[in-house]
Amino acid sequence: MDITERLSFFAALYKVHEQPEVGMWLLYLTITALSVLVYKLGFAKKLPLGKSIIIYIFLILGSTMLTFLGIFLPVAEGLVVAALILIIYKIRLWQSKKTRTEAN
Incomplete structure (x- = not known):
């Protein structure tokens, strides 16, 4: 079985199998940006700066696992x-x- 058949669209687009370092960074940045966008559109509320920083730190750490x-x-x-x-x-x-x- 060829590994390229099992890659997701973005992983194949960024050629993770050919250029693992650059591809993984691009995939990470894509997932992080999309996670921030989804958070801002659906869940974000007005919070103090410190709480917002903590939320974004955990969002970035979660993007690593994703x-x-x-x-x-x-x-x-x-x-x-x-x-x-x-x-x-x-x-x-x-x-x-x-x-x-x-x-009105």
């Missing part, structure tokens, strides 16, 4: 889908608030 899983499992792809769903939700929420204020 990167190793993301080689063969669709972790980054799932984060892309979650981000798209949350973006659509935010746009619809913004549109409904806009129509409510125009109706």
